[in-house]
Amino acid sequence: xxxxTARKAVRKLTLQTTAATSRGDDRQLQLLEIACRLFSExxxxxxxxxDIAEEAQITKAALYYHFPNKEALFTKxxxxxxxxxxxxxxxxxxxxxxxxxxxxxxMRTTAECYQQNREGWIASxxxxxxxxxxxxxxxAVALRDEYENLxxxxxxxxxxxxxxxxxxxAMAGRVLLASINSMSRWHSxxxxxxxxxxxxxxxxxxxxxxxxQPGAAT
Amino acid sequence: xxxxTARKAVRKLTLQTTAATSRGDDRQLQLLEIACRLFSExxxxxxxxxDIAEEAQITKAALYYHFPNKEALFTKxxxxxxxxxxxxxxxxxxxxxxxxxxxxxxMRTTAECYQQNREGWIASxxxxxxxxxxxxxxxAVALRDEYENLxxxxxxxxxxxxxxxxxxxAMAGRVLLASINSMSRWHSxxxxxxxxxxxxxxxxxxxxxxxxQPGAAT
DNA sequence: CCTACCGATCGGTAGG
DNA sequence: CCTACCGATCGGTAGG
Numbered sequence: 044x045x046x047x048t049a050r051k052a053v054r055k056l057t058l059q060t061t062a063a064t065s066r067g068d069d070r071q072l073q074l075l076e077i078a079c080r081l082f083s084e085x086x087x088x089x090x091x092x093x094d095i096a097e098e099a100q101i102t103k104a105a106l107y108y109h110f111p112n113k114e115a116l117f118t119k120x121x122x123x124x125x126x127x128x129x130x131x132x133x134x135x136x137x138x139x140x141x142x143x144x145x146x147x148x149x150m151r152t153t154a155e156c157y158q159q160n161r162e163g164w165i166a167s168x169x170x171x172x173x174x175x176x177x178x179x180x181x182x183a184v185a186l187r188d189e190y191e192n193l194x195x196x197x198x199x200x201x202x203x204x205x206x207x208x209x210x211x212x213a214m215a216g217r218v219l220l221a222s223i224n225s226m227s228r229w230h231s232x233x234x235x236x237x238x239x240x241x242x243x244x245x246x247x248x249x250x251x252x253x254x255x256q257p258g259a260a261t
Numbered sequence: 262x263x264x265x266t267a268r269k270a271v272r273k274l275t276l277q278t279t280a281a282t283s284r285g286d287d288r289q290l291q292l293l294e295i296a297c298r299l300f301s302e303x304x305x306x307x308x309x310x311x312d313i314a315e316e317a318q319i320t321k322a323a324l325y326y327h328f329p330n331k332e333a334l335f336t337k338x339x340x341x342x343x344x345x346x347x348x349x350x351x352x353x354x355x356x357x358x359x360x361x362x363x364x365x366x367x368m369r370t371t372a373e374c375y376q377q378n379r380e381g382w383i384a385s386x387x388x389x390x391x392x393x394x395x396x397x398x399x400x401a402v403a404l405r406d407e408y409e410n411l412x413x414x415x416x417x418x419x420x421x422x423x424x425x426x427x428x429x430x431a432m433a434g435r436v437l438l439a440s441i442n443s444m445s446r447w448h449s450x451x452x453x454x455x456x457x458x459x460x461x462x463x464x465x466x467x468x469x470x471x472x473x474q475p476g477a478a479t
Numbered sequence: 480c481c482t483a484c485c486g487a488t489c490g491g492t493a494g495g
Numbered sequence: 496c497c498t499a500c501c502g503a504t505c506g507g508t509a510g511g
Contacts, residue, residue, distance in 0.1 A: 070480095084392070088307040092506065104508080105480050113506065143472070169387065174302070198471070207471050214462045215471055217447070218440045225439035244432045252470020253416070253425050253433055254361070288496095310490065322492080323496050331490065 071109050074099055076162075079120050083165035087117055118179040121170045124163035125186040128156045133193060142201030146219070147246055149194050153223055154242035158232070165227045191216060219249055289327050292317055294380075297338050301383035305335055336397040339388045342381035343404040346374045351411060360419030364437070365464055367412050371441055372460035376450070383445045409434060437467055 077098045081090040092113055096103040110116040135152040139145040157164050171180045194216045201207035207215075222245040230241060295316045299308045310331055314321040328334040353370040357363040375382050389398045412434045419425035425433075440463040448459060 084390070086304055086306060086387075086390070088304060091504075093504080102481055103506085104482080107507070108480055146471075169304075172302070172304070201471070206473055208469060208473050210466050210471065211462060214459070215466050217443060218436065218463055218466050221439040221443035222436045225435060225442060229435070241432070244429060245436055248428050248433050248436055249467060250471045251426060251475045252472075253364075253419070253428065253468045254470075255424055255426050257469045257475070309488075311488080320497055321490085322498080325491070326496055 074106065074109055075116070075120060078116055079162045079166055082117060082120065083162040086169055087166075114179075117166070117170070120163055121167040121183055122179060122186070124160055124167045125183055125190070127160070128153065129186050129190045129193075131156055132190065136193065136197070142197050142204060142206055143250065145197040146194070146201070146250075149197060150219060150223070150242050150246045151239055154239040157223060157226065158238040161227070161232060161238075168224060168227065191220065194219065215249075219246070222249070292324065292327055293334070293338060296334055297380045297384055300335060300338065301380040304387055305384075332397075335384070335388070338381055339385040339401055340397065340404070342378055342385045343401055343408070345378070346371065347404050347408045347411075349374055350408065354411065354415070360415050360422060360424055361468070363415040364412065364419070364468075367415060368437060368441070368460050368464045369457055372457040375441060375444065376456040379445070379450060386442060386445065409438065412437065433467075437464070440467070 074095065078090070078095050081094055081098070084090075085094075092103050092106050095116075096106055106116070110119070132149055132152045136145050136148050139148040167183075171183055173180075195212040198207060198210075198212040198215050202209055202212065223242055226238060226241060230236075230238065232238075292313065296308070296313050299312055299316070302308075303312075310321050310324055313334075314324055324334070328337070350367055350370045354363050354366050357366040385401075389401055391398075413430040416425060416428075416430040416433050420427055420430065441460055444456060444459060448454075448456065450456075
């Protein structure tokens with residue numbers, strides 16, 4: 044049930060994005076999709092506006108009709124991906140009761156967002172490695188913090204309730220999120236296991252631990 | 262004791278690299294260090310040979326006296342980092358007795374390699390995202406596989422011995438390695454926690470699990 | 480949206 | 496290692 048709720052939320056948000064566009068904005072959406080794919084494959088500085096224009100079969104100058112410059116195009120992809128992730132995951136987690144269930148829904152919904160917007164995720168993941176500040180970077184960092192703090196809060200709640208061991212919530216959250224972020228390095232969307240199925244395994248491993256008898260740990 | 266062994270192995274390898282160079286190769290080493298830092302900060306396509314030459318206070322053309330081209334310079338950094346990692350970690354793990362101890366030494370030694378060669382690690386981590394094949398990429402993938410299979414073998418051994426739960430060794434290995442790989446996103450070498458200390462926490466979390474009573478999992 | 484163009488910068492080379 | 500240079504490509508703009 045939690046899965047259905049999450050899935051519904053993801054779909055709704057996608058449709059909203061589509062429905063909010065009108066007329067010639069279809070073209071802008073198409074340009075964003077092409078840019079998304081190229082950025083995810085070649086990175087920001089490895090993708091030229093000529094590459095994007097060529098795949099869209101327009102001139103490079105025409106890109107400047109839709110976007111003020113290269114960075115704005117990239118920023119739009121990153122911020123919209125992050126915004127959708129935070130909103131969708133937060134909403135889905137509200138329907139879970141226990142901390143353990145909240146962690147599971149958080150991870151499952153994240154996996155669904157990843158699956159649905161894989162290229163945007165990958166493009167975003169290498170964003171803002173630069174040291175320079177910008178309003179877009181500040182906003183992205185804030186969204187990322189909000190997202191991570193949501194998970195840490197669930198872990199903290201679980202510890203307080205005695206359901207989780209007394210680990211560092213930030214560290215435990217990093218273990219969980221790192222496992223999802225690592226997926227883009229090896230997981231194929233055309234493989235046997237869907238992203239949510241993989242993440243389910245990750246969560247089971249981290250929740251249950253690797254040791255058969257944790258008490259007997261050296 | 263396992264920690265001391267691993268640390269010694271790391272040091273030895275570094276000295277070998279340094280000792281193997283002679284005369285004007287000091288310059289080459291300096292160029293590699295500068296390139297390493299810039300690649301880690303700006304990525305491959307975001308770093309120009311002019312940037313590197315400028316920081317080294319030589320002309321760009323002089324770089325071609327030391328390296329055949331930009332890609333060879335990058336490739337050297339990536340392959341040497343990976344080679345040192347595999348060799349050091351493999352050797353360190355031989356001195357561990359149980360599967361659990363082997364996993365711990367694997368992770369601890371990896372953390373020490375990361376700490377000692379942070380920029381090389383970061384530069385390498387985004388390498389070969391491209392789809393094109395090359396002898397260097399093939400070699401890097403082989404080294405990476407060797408490294409990952411080492412950890413998976415330890416996990417498999419632990420499961421066979423009944424010390425670990427019957428999880429998928431590949432998935433469990435990914436959880437452990439992803440946590441280390443994620444460090445470059447947030448961990449500061451000037452922070453309170455050293456890389457090995459952080460990884461110690463990661464390992465404790467994954468080995469022991471998040472749940473207080475795993476049997477009571479929903 | 481296009482044509483036509485800009486200065487800046489890219490990786491790389493000739494010749495010493 | 497340097498001077499001096501190359502063609503190609505970069506993001507971006509003027510003017511329509």
